[in-house]
Amino acid sequence: xxxxxxxxxxxxxxxxxxxxxxxxxxxxxxxxxxxxxxxxxxxxxxxxxxxxxxxxxxxxxxxxxxxxxxxxxxxxxxxxxxxxxxxxxxxxxxxxxxxxxxxxxxxxxxxxxxxxxxxxxxxxxxxxxxxxxxxxxxxxxxxxxxxxxxxxxxxxxxxxxxxxxxxxxxxxxxxxxxxxxxxxxxxxxxx
Amino acid sequence: xxxxxxxxxxxxxxxxxxxxxxxxxxxxxxxxxxxxxxxxxxxxxxxxxxxxxxxxxxxxxxxxxxxxxxxxxxxxxxxxxxxxxxxxxxxxxxxxxxxxxxxxxxxxxxxxxxxxxxxxxxxxxxxxxxxxxxxxxxxxxxxxxxxxxxxxxxxxxxxxxxxxxxxxxxxxxxxxxxxxxxxxxxxxxxx
Numbered sequence: 001x002x003x004x005x006x007x008x009x010x011x012x013x014x015x016x017x018x019x020x021x022x023x024x025x026x027x028x029x030x031x032x033x034x035x036x037x038x039x040x041x042x043x044x045x046x047x048x049x050x051x052x053x054x055x056x057x058x059x060x061x062x063x064x065x066x067x068x069x070x071x072x073x074x075x076x077x078x079x080x081x082x083x084x085x086x087x088x089x090x091x092x093x094x095x096x097x098x099x100x101x102x103x104x105x106x107x108x109x110x111x112x113x114x115x116x117x118x119x120x121x122x123x124x125x126x127x128x129x130x131x132x133x134x135x136x137x138x139x140x141x142x143x144x145x146x147x148x149x150x151x152x153x154x155x156x157x158x159x160x161x162x163x164x165x166x167x168x169x170x171x172x173x174x175x176x177x178x179x180x181x182x183x184x185x186x187x188x189x190x191x
Numbered sequence: 192x193x194x195x196x197x198x199x200x201x202x203x204x205x206x207x208x209x210x211x212x213x214x215x216x217x218x219x220x221x222x223x224x225x226x227x228x229x230x231x232x233x234x235x236x237x238x239x240x241x242x243x244x245x246x247x248x249x250x251x252x253x254x255x256x257x258x259x260x261x262x263x264x265x266x267x268x269x270x271x272x273x274x275x276x277x278x279x280x281x282x283x284x285x286x287x288x289x290x291x292x293x294x295x296x297x298x299x300x301x302x303x304x305x306x307x308x309x310x311x312x313x314x315x316x317x318x319x320x321x322x323x324x325x326x327x328x329x330x331x332x333x334x335x336x337x338x339x340x341x342x343x344x345x346x347x348x349x350x351x352x353x354x355x356x357x358x359x360x361x362x363x364x365x366x367x368x369x370x371x372x373x374x375x376x377x378x379x380x381x382x
Binding site: 013014017018021022024025044045046154155156158159162168169 | 204205208209212213215216235236237345346347349350353359360
């Protein structure tokens, strides 16, 4: 199964890297998509290789979308290809996680009206103006939409996002020591 | 349940933050211990509050130990209080995860002789000289000891470390949507 992250330069490093590693741990193949090929660099200097440019993304291939924060969302939020991608996830009712400034992309896509959501405190007014039902909580879950405020919220953000996914990571009884740990409870229960 | 991380300034940011967030997600209370109180700063500039100084640590309280890399291990590896802490985990056969330069602390504690382990490539000779059975793999598991080479190995590192822990994170069947996601498969199976 595949996961998609949309970002560009000046992402908040932990908000991209931590979900990416968590999804890889759970067994997802994770693609980072951006406006152009090459390396994107976070605000703390971490470099991430771009797997796909936005026009190469086939949204139907992905089970989950993650929108990290930092300054990156401001740079990609009005890209019509980004608009198309995020609309696919909402239209198909697939899980979407957005943290910090990440929800700005959903504001620009017109997807937060009457949706419960949170974001970085400086973005709150923007969400409210877009008709979102803003809450100042570490994580807000509204259907398949999971939002959080900042890096310290990552544990709650990922806990709620992983609940919505088929592959959740290591979910094996302690007696089992097989090689394939990236197996969901659901898959495990079929063995 | 509680998890312990030993580090100091110039830690490799992702190698401290990603395990810390992963353990918090799974429901652990995570203490970062260092030589002195205050803030420690990673090589990429992330700041982490020190929860305990080494002398305040009661190792018996913790279920798992994580040793991140960066330049921090070189600064703490010969501290006799660190020696005592890591010896507790090995003596009690509790899970220990060490990544990148993290295994240097185990070399100084004399705990890697005849143990299968990996580390950052520049540290390999040091492990071999200490009698470790070095392997160039993304993750090496020898009993309750889990070691990895570098940040890109974090998904494999955490997948194997989480296998050894009681709380593993979200491990619920898709039908269950309760609030308490930080529940192990084992606990879940008792419900």
